[in-house]
Amino acid sequence: MINGAKLTAAPIRWAMVGGGQGSQIGYIHRSAALRDNVFQLVAGAFDIDPQRGRDFGTSLGVEPARCYADYQTLFAEEAKRPDGIQAVSIATPNGTHFAICKAALLAGLHVVCEKPLCFTTAEAEELQTLAASRGKIVGVTYGYAGHQLIEQARQMIAAGELGEIRIVNMQFAHGFHSAAVEEANPATRWRVDPKLAGPSYVLGDVGTHPLYLSEVMLPALKVQKLMCSRQSFVASRAPLEDNAFTLMQYHGGAMGFVWSSAVNAGSMHGQKIRVIGSKASLEWWDERPNQLSFEVQGRPAQVLERGMDYLHPAALHDDRIGSGHPEGLFEAWSNLYYRFALAMDASDRDDQAALAAIRYPDIHAGVEGVRWVENCVRSADAGGVWVDYQ
Numbered sequence: 368m369i370n371g372a373k374l375t376a377a378p379i380r381w382a383m384v385g386g387g388q389g390s391q392i393g394y395i396h397r398s399a400a401l402r403d404n405v406f407q408l409v410a411g412a413f414d415i416d417p418q419r420g421r422d423f424g425t426s427l428g429v430e431p432a433r434c435y436a437d438y439q440t441l442f443a444e445e446a447k448r449p450d451g452i453q454a455v456s457i458a459t460p461n462g463t464h465f466a467i468c469k470a471a472l473l474a475g476l477h478v479v480c481e482k483p484l485c486f487t488t489a490e491a492e493e494l495q496t497l498a499a500s501r502g503k504i505v506g507v508t509y510g511y512a513g514h515q516l517i518e519q520a521r522q523m524i525a526a527g528e529l530g531e532i533r534i535v536n537m538q539f540a541h542g543f544h545s546a547a548v549e550e551a552n553p554a555t556r557w558r559v560d561p562k563l564a565g566p567s568y569v570l571g572d573v574g575t576h577p578l579y580l581s582e583v584m585l586p587a588l589k590v591q592k593l594m595c596s597r598q599s600f601v602a603s604r605a606p607l608e609d610n611a612f613t614l615m616q617y618h619g620g621a622m623g624f625v626w627s628s629a630v631n632a633g634s635m636h637g638q639k640i641r642v643i644g645s646k647a648s649l650e651w652w653d654e655r656p657n658q659l660s661f662e663v664q665g666r667p668a669q670v671l672e673r674g675m676d677y678l679h680p681a682a683l684h685d686d687r688i689g690s691g692h693p694e695g696l697f698e699a700w701s702n703l704y705y706r707f708a709l710a711m712d713a714s715d716r717d718d719q720a721a722l723a724a725i726r727y728p729d730i731h732a733g734v735e736g737v738r739w740v741e742n743c744v745r746s747a748d749a750g751g752v753w754v755d756y757q
């Protein structure tokens with residue numbers, strides 16, 4: 368149970384790029400990073416508009432002199448200080464991630480980067496190589512993976528409770544962009560602009576989330592080939608899709624499916640993963656993250672509840688309050704951020720054994736998300752054909 372005890376010797380001096388006033392995702396980064404006293408926000412380039420970024424950083428309590436106009440100045444000026452930043456989180460639109468992440472690694476910083484990590488697998492692998500050569504951590508905020516029942520599912524699958532895995536059925540299909548809301552909303556507009564969003568919209572924006580959950584639950588499962596069909600139901604979004612169906616064949620014969628959508632009218636979030644084995648199935652839904660459905664063929668279904676002592680110890684480790692009280696997305700993100708801090712700390716001490724024992728969405732997860740999107744787009748743009756996974 369997490370109770371506020373110190374997790375690292377000292378908080379990591381930390382900055383943000385992006386995540387400014389009015390951004391969708393900036394606050395949850397700060398809330399998650401600061402909650403367990405593992406990071407200390409000391410600097411930033413919070414906004415594409417320097418003055419707005421400075422005003423906002425100051426409102427957060429950051430010294431005005433450390434609220435910089437852009438990320439280049441942030442990295443250069445902080446490197447000159449004896450108390451300069453050690454890590455940075457990148458919460459900007461997708462098209463900027465590669466350049467900022469690369470610059471941060473070259474500046475000797477640990478990084479937390481938003482998904483999708485970048486546009487191409489080649490770029491993602493370049494970041495992976497750079498991070499390895501510099502001995503730096505890159506965490507990727509697949510935030511739902513911090514929910515404790517994802518760990519429970521991982522443990523039950525590893526223990527063989529489902530039998531042989533046959534099907535992984537996933538979706539992240541919300542309805543908030545059923546109409547062309549981007550015409551009035553800049554935060555949605557960049558998501559459907561290939562220059563800023565990359566080669567896909569919903570595949571990268573939402574589909575990669577349940578995909579990563581499947582990688583956590585089923586680490587041995589590897590995609591062999593896939594076929595993808597993508598559509599722009601709001602025609603002005605073409606060539607980017609607002610809906611996609613991806614069918615995957617894994618090595619060994621299991622099958623997977625991901626429905627990625629922003630036009631599932633009426634759906635709030637609609638992220639689900641159902642893992643089906645020869646004996647039983649598990650299902651988790653992000654709108655009810657404290658429950659995991661366990662369904663054994665021929666028996667009444669069970670609902671496993673977060674925090675109960677019948678769960679695997681690893682699924683109780685990150686509890687912050689006892690069972691019954693709902694925990695949510697903010698706690699899940701905090702569970703990732705404290706692991707990012709532990710990984711950075713272990714890396715700085717060159718404690719490779721400790722580092723290997725920390726499970727978190729790392730640079731490999733970031734690379735795999737980009738790889739999946741690239742393969743989906745290749746299949747879809749060839750007419751929805753099966754392609755070998757590259």
Ligand code: NAD
Pocket residue numbers: 384385386387388389390391392393412413414415416437438458459460461463481482483508509510553554555572
């Ligand atoms: P947003 O448009 O709401 O906010 C972007 C912020 O970045 C703004 O404050 C903007 O001023 C700032 N910015 C843009 N370019 C910048 C630059 N060059 N330097 C400094 N600041 C800059 O976007 P958002 O919805 O918060 O999304 C940001 C990223 O987070 C995207 O990559 C998105 O895919 C990702 N995201 C992830 C999740 C998740 O669950 N992990 C959820 C939502 C968004």
